[in-house]
Amino acid sequence: MIAIKNILLLNNFEEPQKCKKSDILIENNLITKICNAGDLKIPEGATIIDGTKKAIMPGLINTHTHIPMTIFRGVADDLPLMDWLGNHIWPLEAKLDEEIIHAGTMLGCMEMIKTGTVAFNDMYFFTDSIIKAVESVNMRCTLSYGLIDLCDEEKRESEMNSQKDVLNSLEKAHNKNELINAAVGPHAPYTCSAELLQHAHDLAKEHNVPMNIHMNETEDEIKQIKEKTGLRPFEFLNSLGVFDDINVVAAHCVHVSENEMKILKDKNIYVSHNPLSNLKLGSGIAPIPTYLKNNINVTLGTDGCASNNNLNLFESIKACATIHKGVQQDSTVVKVSEVLNMATKNASKALNYNSGEIKEGMWADLVILDLKNPTLIPNKNIVSHLAYSFNGVVETVIINGKIVLEDGKMTTMDEDKVYEKAEEAYLNLVN
Structure with a gap:
């Protein structure tokens, strides 16, 4: 008490x-x-x-993270997204193990808590190690396993089985500790087959959990999907029924057409705006003032530390409150109240939390x-x-x-030990 x-x-x-x-x-x-x-x-x-x-x-709620990537902080700066991913991040991720994941998660939890974030929505791998860390820290989270099959049938079967195992693990963890919550996490339309995307949707609906996905981050990925399907990413996924009857948290949403914006609104999709990651990777600036005018749900995320390079959501709040004024050449857009609500009560609704406001009966x-x-x-x-x-x-x-x-x-961790383990994990990763 x-x-x-x-x-x-x-x-x-x-x-x-x-x-x-x-x-x-x-x-x-x-x-x-x-x-x-x-x-x-x-x-x-x-x-x-x-x-x-x-x-x-x-407390602030970060709606898009890859928390173990605190270990990747500063390893691949000043690169375009596809070069950054294919030539630097994915090769390092192939070397990850449970100890590195645990060390990165502990460091990420500490960074977020010390900067006012009480909960985060994550997509990554080795979820058992992430669970172990957040349980010890007493931090609220929604976790999803990053599904990627690159349209390979054998890989797809493996990913489907892995996702089922992860969901079972997360549900057991939730029954033990209510702070741990589950989500389904197909990585993106350009890394997932139609079958995998539909499978992810079906699992999210069956288990009544949110779905995390990267959407329309760069113009190149939109071009890839349009050449392959004849549709833009939101149009393609909507044609598959991927957005039906579930909470969807779509990260980035930088480049959207008028029709895609209509889908965002009609399907009640939650946008996770990651302004600093989008700026650092040169992806562009999401049309947040237009989203707000159209009553599209906007939340805030930091993305991972490889592309931000921190988890301080107050920095994303300031970025969101300022960059759109400059782009629009209008100092009245994206008001303080709107951006603070993005990081609190909007995010709470996206993740089905009983928080984001200070009221009797709330967490x-x-x-x-x-x-x-x-x-x-x-x-x-x-x-x-x-x-x-x-x-x-x-x-x-x-x-x-x-x-x-x-x-x-x-109060829930030995700070010096966390720093020591994180440094060791980085050296193990890059050597």
Whole structure:
């Protein structure tokens, strides 16, 4: 049980002037009471957090990561996507093992928690090692195995069997630890056959889990699909029924036609906007203002550390809040409230979470900020600072009602050991 006293409650990004000092009670994993500061009767035995000169906000949710790739940070910079993937990333991934995956995941979890992210949506391999790491850290996640068959029938059968095994493993992990959630993850239309894409959809529908997929990241991949099928990627997948009756989180969505945008809206697809990865790889800039005008669901992701090169979602928030103003030459597009909602309640809806807002009955996935921070002063404009100036260094993080970061220090891991293991993993990977 945790009682938070006299803290500035940042739960109304649209009307920041209504944010006020409050008391909050957390019991087990839920927010059970929110009241005016000073009104809370603190139950006996509760852990008390003094919120004086502090603010509390919903924890951020990163909707597109490849978390073990923290080990790849800086290994292949300044390259086009296909060169980056085919000549650098995929050859390194062929050398991965369970220890490297575990070390990278531990480092990634620590980086995200220390910068205010409480949950992430991942697509990668060696999911058992990822599960082991996130369980020990007490971090919320949705995990999917990256399906790739390159239209090879033998490879497809192997991938289908692997996906079934991973889903069973994830469901067992969820039954043991509710923080672990499952998804299905076909990599992209250009790496998956029609049969594999349909199989992924059927599994997602059968198990009632989201589907993760990379979509329309570059013009080259769109050209590949159109030459092969006569359709653009969203049109092709829609013709296969891949978007029907499931939650789809489509990463990137940089280059879309008017008809594809209609599919996004009609099928209620969630876009995971990864602005910094798209910029670094030279993929382009997604039409976020147009998505917002058309009421298309937009969330935020960082992508992996090989293409960002960090997991600090506050940097993606600032990028999203600024680059579209420059591209559109219109300072009124993508408002602060919109981009903060992308990283909180929009993401929560995409992943079927009971979080993203601070309300009674919701999960206690919360972030506390020390207002004695030069990037957050003057405090009167705190919501603006979250998007435009904050460096992402948070004081305390609560996930599922448990304090995992206190006064900037992890409570669920040995930080020095994580750094040591990550360095060892990198050397094992590149040597």
